[in-house]
Amino acid sequence: MTLCKLEALDGARVVITENSGMNQMLVAWFGGTTFNVYTQTGDIEHPLDETAVFSISDENGEPLEPDTAEEKAREWLQETLEEQK
Secondary structure (H helix, E strand, C coil): CCEHHHHHCCCCCCCEEECCCEEEEEEEEECCCCCEEEEEEECCCCCCEEEEECCCCCCCCCCHHHHHHHHHHHHHHHHHHHHCC
16 A cells, blocks of 8 residues: 555546545556556545556557557456456
């Protein structure tokens, strides 16, 4: 668990959000192959908790294009939320 300020999202090229019950999950992609996953904490000082990271690359191991990164982030988030049900 890594508590973060909202500034942790500065520079993100893609941010996807989804409500998960009473929590909101965010997936942020800054470029490259790593995606950062956050949940909201409700804390004013540190409103985000980095809860996971995952990596996705293209078939050559290279970073994704922004549109593809957004699509893959949405897919990952939906699959994760389905698993939590």
